[in-house]
Amino acid sequence: MFRHSKAMHLLQAGVNLIYIRDFLGHVDLKTTELYARAxxxxxxxxxxxxxxxxxxxxxxxxxxxxxxxxWLSELK
Incomplete structure (x- = not known):
């Protein structure tokens, strides 16, 4: 869960997915893409x-x- 959260925070900060891959130690970019679901x-x-x-x-x-x-408050 921590790896996914870190990958998402890096992605949201505009870090390139290739750098995230390297940071997480993945060999294949497809593995990193699992963490990077937008x-x-x-x-x-x-x-x-x-x-x-x-x-x-x-x-x-x-x-x-x-x-x-x-009106919206009455929808509760």
Whole structure:
């Protein structure tokens, strides 16, 4: 579990998978790829980098919509 966590932290920090392979002592990169399964945040960042125009930066601040917040709190 510690090896997986360390590999994920290195990957999320932008460390190249080949360096992670060397750090973990793997001979084959395919072994390292098992540790490097991308989490949701990593996938989101990759999509944003690949398609910068896909995300609209002018999104409303939903935290200020009291009616919405009240409705959401009732869903418990």
């Amino acid at each position: 989490d949701t945040e990593t996938k989101r960042k990759a999509i944003e980098n690949a398609y910068p125009d896909l995300i609209d930066n002018n999104l409303p601040d939903w935290g200020q919509d009291q009616a919405l917040l009240s």
